[in-house]
Amino acid sequence: MLELREVSVVSARSGEKSRLLDAISAHFAAGQLHAVVGPSGCGKSTLLKAIAGIRQPNEGSVHWAGRDLDVHDLAPNEIGYVPQFGIAFDSLTVGESVETALRLRVGGLKGEALAERAAHFLAEVGLAEISERRVGLLSGGQKRRLALALELVSAPRLLLCDEVTSGLDPKAESEVVQLLHKISRDGRAVISVTHSLRHLDLHDTVTVLYEGILVYQGAPRSLGDYFEIADPGHLFPILTTRPAEYWQELWQKHRSTADVSPNEQRTETAPFSSPDFLTQFSTLLRRRWLLFRRNRGQVALQLALLFGFPCLVVIFAWSGLPEIQNLSGISSNALQQMLETAAFALSSYRVGSLVSGLIMFQVILLTLMGSNNAAREIAGERAIFEKEKFAGLRPSSYIASKVAFLSFLIAAQSLWMAFFVSLICRFPGDLLAQIFILGLTNAAMTFICLAISSLSRSAENASLLSVYLVGLQLPLSGAVLALPHLIGQATRPFIAAYWGWSGYWETMRDTRFYDFIQSMSATELVAFALCAWVLLMHALGGIFIAYLGVQNSRWE
Structure with missing residues (x-):
């Protein structure tokens, strides 16, 4: 289980301090899909970065499986982080991207074993049929699927997704959320930051942030009753009718009775060994040459x-350097x-x-x-x-x-x-x-x-x-x-x-x-x-x- 204890993050840009996260206490069980929602600028992405260690909390602590991450950090193969926009080289194919990720992150894989693992992850995210397609030719939904495949190669137990459904059409968004739900059932804690309130029913919990404050964490079915709204789409407008402090106080009163499923579905997997220096070096050099050859302009x-x-x-000297006569x-x-x-x-x-x-x-x-x-x-x-x-x-x-x-x-x-x-x-x-x-x-x-x-x-x-x-x-x-x-x-x-x-x-x-x-x-x-x-x-x-x-x- 992932647990946040009074986590606060303060920004000091332009000489003025502003609190991006204010004493967030929450927990996210393994084997479940968790939605983190809230209006723009409420601290959703900051929360993910604090969990990942990309941004250190100014106060509070983050715990995973009972250990304080300030003392014992997550190993690279324990966590996956999917940014909002897919990060892959456009001139590589889908299959090449996944195979490169495997070579860089998982040691001891060669030949058929490597190809089989790559094929497995491509099939898991539904990209097996387009493995030879260049990344630059993929649709938005396909790029999100590829980004998920690149994270799954090291079998992380904690998967953080930052607005991976942003900008997708309704069909592609539904497919990506269903894929996240499926991935979580392998014993992973999957935390998905999203601005969309569609498909909340596919999530096990919903965490609502407003102006950096946690104002709700519970089952999606309880969201409407708690905020007294008939449709989840009314959530953001109702939040703006009251100051953030009001919602914070309300949550403090009701958090002990919140409907959050405590059951974890954990699956223990043997940790992968990391590849050595030479393996990573040769993989990167091979990829750089491939990118160079495919960039005709370069x-x-x-x-x-x-x-x-x-x-x-x-x-300036086409006929050679001139000779100088002696005196x-x-x-x-x-x-x-x-x-x-x-x-x-x-x-x-x-x-x-x-x-x-x-x-x-x-x-x-x-x-x-x-x-x-x-x-x-x-x-x-x-x-x-x-x-x-x-x-x-x-x-x-x-x-x-x-x-x-x-x-x-x-x-x-x-x-x-x-x-x-x-x-x-x-x-x-x-x-x-x-x-x-x-x-x-x-x-x-x-x-x-x-x-x-x-x-x-x-x-x-x-x-x-x-x-x-x-x-x-x-x-x-x-x-x-x-x-x-x-x-x-x-x-x-x-x-x-x-x-x-x-x-x-x-x-x-x-x-x-x-x-x-x-x-x-x-x-x-x-x-x-x-x-x-x-x-x-x-x-x-x-x-x-x-x-x-x-x-x-x-x-x-």
């Missing part, structure tokens, strides 16, 4: 960037020698500027690709991640799968950029070192943007911040205009473009081009090893911050 964009950006670089040094005419020296200096400056620009162009384009790689990677699917984390997904497995997927993009982009530009423009220097430093530059920006994505409230905000970060790379790198000394010293450690540009130049140390850039640029070049280490620290720092970002819950 594939087309990545290919356009992969092959288009290097072409933008080489058009003859044999002219006896001072004026002629001076003119020759000036021409040589001008030519050296032009060539040095061209080479420096081509290097920086590669660096900036790779940072732009890094931003595109990762800015939406976490923020764009945060709701799904939070739901899966609630069900037992390790944040470490999630971040590791993102790093593995993004590392492939980084390797492909950096390798092709360095190789193609070097081939066409005939860049001197160590090609492997150039590939390495460009790869680190791309990785640094990619994983910093992954960190931004983990900290952002929306994919749009993450994309905007990442673009701003890329926009700062060129002016703060000092490659075009030297920064004032103090500003350069303060900003340089954080500008990946500087370290990529400087590191690339270091691969050409034994060439004449390196002498040109040293003579013409006021910005200091540093050793290749230091550039590589700083960029590596950027990348590792981004991964660490991203990990911290996904550790923090961000439920909307």
Whole structure:
């Protein structure tokens, strides 16, 4: 049995405290379907989140099967939480979604056993015939059924449903409520928050909230007599005729005689083992590749960037880097020698500027690709991640799968950029070192943007911040205009473009081009090893911050 004892939740938004739940005491038996109803804003969803531990009560306690959940929290496989709108990837099929949920939540399932379990849950919610249909093509009722199937895979004893019938037509609503009733008969306590007052007769109990206060909990058949209404549809209007305190006092007088069935129908099931790190990692990585391949727009964009950006670089030196003639040094005419020296200096400056620009162009384009790689990677699917984390997904497995997927993009982009530009423009220097430093530059920006994505409230905000970060790379790198000394010293450690540009130049140390850039640029070049280490620290720092970002819950 689930029991709430004087549970209160207080919100302190905008500096003003408001009580969302006020000393709620209620109980919900296993093996029954419980409706939680009330007008909009009365605290129904807050109640579910307090039960689930998503939102900690400011006062009171929640108990499940006799244990205080503040002391002994629910295990992920003991509880299921179904949000108002189905949370699944539109490009996956129904069957793929359920199989992925099984792999992420239940350990030891492979091959036929996994397929049989998935088929069982699809049949239980009535989706077996459309298992090959994409989630994005499902109706509202079918998406609610899928959401229930995703929670049932771990056989939770407590199932919380937040307005799963909202927005459905009457037929679909009736089917979903009947399904919830059926699910509860397996010994589960099913608590369904709903704004609809239809089908209350299919519920074992009805809990009524009004302005954060519990004003009734009892059998549906007693609801009309208690509130003196002929039809449940009149409940919300009758509540508004009296202040909430009146209904609270009335309930305190009658709660001891309330008609609530005390009988529990419990079925004990052996707890499932959770999958290990590698199983979750491989499942997430496989799913990410599947989502990538099915997103034609994303594939087309990545290919356009992969092959288009290097072409933008080489058009400035399509015939290769220009050669510089040596000074003859044999002219006896001072004026002629001076003119020759000036021409040589001008030519050296032009060539040095061209080479420096081509290097920086590669660096900036790779940072732009890094931003595109990762800015939406976490923020764009945060709701799904939070739901899966609630069900037992390790944040470490999630971040590791993102790093593995993004590392492939980084390797492909950096390798092709360095190789193609070097081939066409005939860049001197160590090609492997150039590939390495460009790869680190791309990785640094990619994983910093992954960190931004983990900290952002929306994919749009993450994309905007990442673009701003890329926009700062060129002016703060000092490659075009030297920064004032103090500003350069303060900003340089954080500008990946500087370290990529400087590191690339270091691969050409034994060439004449390196002498040109040293003579013409006021910005200091540093050793290749230091550039590589700083960029590596950027990348590792981004991964660490991203990990911290996904550790923090961000439920909307």
